[in-house]
Amino acid sequence: MKRAFKMPGFSVGFIMAFTFVAAALISFFWTPYGTSGVDIVNKLHSPDATNWFGTDHLGRDIFSMIMVGARTSIAVAIVAVGIGVLLGVPLGLAAAARKGSLLDEFIMRGNDLIFAFPALLIAILITAVFGPSAINAIIAIGIFNIPVFARLSRAGALSLWTRDFVLAARVSGKSRFRISFEHILPNITNLLIVQGTIQFSLGILAEAALSYIGLGAQPPIPSWGRMLADSQTMVSFAPHLALFPGLAIVLTVLGLNLMGDALRDLFDPKLRRDRQ
Amino acid sequence: MLIFTLKRLLSLGLSLIAASVAIFFVVEIIPGDPARLMLGINATQDAVDALRTQMGLDQGLLARYWLWASGLLQGDFGISYTYRVPVAEMVQGRVWVSLPLALYALLLSTLIAFPIGIIAAAKRGSWADWLVMGGTQLGVAIPNFWFAMIMVSILAIKYGLFSAGGFPGWDEPLAALKALTLPAFVLALPQASILARVMRSSLLDTLSEDFMRTARAKGRTARGAMVHHALRNAMIPVLTIIGLQFSFLLAGAIIIEKIFFLPGLGSMIFTAITQRDLIVVESVVMLLVFAVILVTFLVDITYALVDPRLRRRA
Numbered sequence: 001m002k003r004a005f006k007m008p009g010f011s012v013g014f015i016m017a018f019t020f021v022a023a024a025l026i027s028f029f030w031t032p033y034g035t036s037g038v039d040i041v042n043k044l045h046s047p048d049a050t051n052w053f054g055t056d057h058l059g060r061d062i063f064s065m066i067m068v069g070a071r072t073s074i075a076v077a078i079v080a081v082g083i084g085v086l087l088g089v090p091l092g093l094a095a096a097a098r099k100g101s102l103l104d105e106f107i108m109r110g111n112d113l114i115f116a117f118p119a120l121l122i123a124i125l126i127t128a129v130f131g132p133s134a135i136n137a138i139i140a141i142g143i144f145n146i147p148v149f150a151r152l153s154r155a156g157a158l159s160l161w162t163r164d165f166v167l168a169a170r171v172s173g174k175s176r177f178r179i180s181f182e183h184i185l186p187n188i189t190n191l192l193i194v195q196g197t198i199q200f201s202l203g204i205l206a207e208a209a210l211s212y213i214g215l216g217a218q219p220p221i222p223s224w225g226r227m228l229a230d231s232q233t234m235v236s237f238a239p240h241l242a243l244f245p246g247l248a249i250v251l252t253v254l255g256l257n258l259m260g261d262a263l264r265d266l267f268d269p270k271l272r273r274d275r276q
Numbered sequence: 277m278l279i280f281t282l283k284r285l286l287s288l289g290l291s292l293i294a295a296s297v298a299i300f301f302v303v304e305i306i307p308g309d310p311a312r313l314m315l316g317i318n319a320t321q322d323a324v325d326a327l328r329t330q331m332g333l334d335q336g337l338l339a340r341y342w343l344w345a346s347g348l349l350q351g352d353f354g355i356s357y358t359y360r361v362p363v364a365e366m367v368q369g370r371v372w373v374s375l376p377l378a379l380y381a382l383l384l385s386t387l388i389a390f391p392i393g394i395i396a397a398a399k400r401g402s403w404a405d406w407l408v409m410g411g412t413q414l415g416v417a418i419p420n421f422w423f424a425m426i427m428v429s430i431l432a433i434k435y436g437l438f439s440a441g442g443f444p445g446w447d448e449p450l451a452a453l454k455a456l457t458l459p460a461f462v463l464a465l466p467q468a469s470i471l472a473r474v475m476r477s478s479l480l481d482t483l484s485e486d487f488m489r490t491a492r493a494k495g496r497t498a499r500g501a502m503v504h505h506a507l508r509n510a511m512i513p514v515l516t517i518i519g520l521q522f523s524f525l526l527a528g529a530i531i532i533e534k535i536f537f538l539p540g541l542g543s544m545i546f547t548a549i550t551q552r553d554l555i556v557v558e559s560v561v562m563l564l565v566f567a568v569i570l571v572t573f574l575v576d577i578t579y580a581l582v583d584p585r586l587r588r589r590a
Contacts, residue, residue, distance in 0.1 A: 113294050116569050118527035121561050125302055128549045128557040205419055212421050213531055213546070228422055232535070235429045242429075246422040254417035261413075 010262035016255025024070035033061035077203030084145020092153030111147035119144035156188035201256035374540035380460035393475025415469030441537035519575030523568035
């Protein structure tokens with residue numbers, strides 16, 4: 001962790017991403033103003049000392065809405081990554097442990113199939129069937145994360161299965177299942193962390209897109225994507241409505257990507273040795 | 277090459293069957309009666325029964341799947357409940373907006389990404405490289421619908437350079453192309469950023485290969501070695517990404533169409549969702565997935581043409 005912070009990319013990225021995580025956490029206890037009340041008298045104020053980011057068409061404070069919106073974005077993205085890791089990693093490990101078997105073939109072809117559905121189409125299908133909500137957005141993004149982690153852990157595990165320490169474990173009589181979890185998994189954690197960071201940022205973007213088209217979090221839950229959708233017709237005379245939620249998305253995603261890139265560089269020397 | 281193509285063709289067929297089964301059953305697991313769901317709570321039992329018969333809901337599950345899937349194969353997508361016209365007819369008018377938009381964006385993405393990716397790789401570590409890496413990092417992070425809103429308010433509303441939305445139809449090809457230009461550019465930007473980064477890293481990998489040194493030792497100029505040896509070898513990962521991007525562009529087009537009020541498959545699918553016209557949703561999603569699987573197939577074939585090693589391995 002210390003080494004990571006010595007990399008400028010990681011530090012800058014961490015500060016950007018952490019700002020929004022902190023904002024989300026603080027919003028549970030405090031926001032400058034409430035986000036559910038309507039205050040028509042003070043609608044569409046430009047940014048000033050009382051409303052730092054201005055107010056929206058219902059007079060709600062945009063700064064407060066962005067803080068609460070961070071909650072939605074981060075929660076959706078984290079749970080979606082969690083689904084991908086919890087289901088994808090065991091599948092990938094199982095496929096690698098029985099490489100070439102029917103199970104391997106079945107898992108990998110199943111993954112190909114999910115890959116053929118862009119996340120947005122999965123979301124459309126799910127919302128068409130179950131109706132739009134934050135939960136369904138999580139499921140849609142989460143399903144798409146499963147093959148990502150399954151492929152990654154399979155590829156990472158395959159290169160490890162040929163190594164001497166795995167052979168030693170097999171000789172000592174450990175089952176493939178135990179080897180996968182006791183020896184393979186700890187050695188692919190780095191890969192998973194890097195990919196997790198990237199999928200997290202993709203999840204934020206996907207949540208924003210789904211909320212923007214009305215398939216994600218529903219009112220009155222504030223979400224960055226829906227704030228942008230609400231602002232669309234007013235952007236020409238109240239640009240601040242679109243500016244701040246958009247910047248929040250860009251900065252969070254940029255921060256996470258910078259962190260992911262820095263971590264990959266940090267872990268890379270080891271990866272390179274693994275490949276040889 | 278023939279055996280390779282046949283194998284791929286078989287896998288294409290299996291993927292299509294699996295995808296159609298998946299889509300069919302997702303729509304099937306709706307709790308309650310789809311006919312009742314589509315008609316709302318005030319519908320009479322007669323109307324619900326009529327719709328059930330029309331949708332084939334009075335038949336068994338397998339029979340229904342067969343009816344739907346065999347219909348798709350013959351270009352029969354079912355009949356939209358809301359509009360009472362064949363879905364195939366509705367799709368026909370709109371596919372000529374969505375498909376050109378995605379292809380236009382793919383073209384733009386490639387045209388933007390290739391030169392900047394190549395420059396960044398050729399001048400690694402220079403200010404140009406830094407600029408490209410920084411710019412593409414930003415390009416990936418900016419949500420394209422937000423970028424679209426900004427572009428519309430600046431380029432279209434303030435300066436009037438582009439239309440803010442709408443589509444004149446292909447009877448006026450130039451006007452149609454102009455109407456698609458800004459949407460396609462917005463759609464292409466994140467993909468171009470990704471593609472440029474892949475192009476750069478793939479080229480850098482290739483440039484460090486022994487055969488590149490050999491090429492230079494034979495007396496090739498740096499430019500000659502790049503064009504004749506490096507680029508072709510660096511194309512495999514780039515082609516993969518281009519193939520994958522098409523599916524993102526096609527799906528992404530759905531959102532961008534909404535912003536620019538383009539009458540494509542996207543707006544159709546959203547209207548269908550709000551009207552609970554599930555026959556339309558089911559068929560359009562299947563059509564898009566078909567396009568994605570088909571493109572993956574074409575990319576695989578292109579690989580084998582570019583890289584003979586892959587033919588033998590398969």
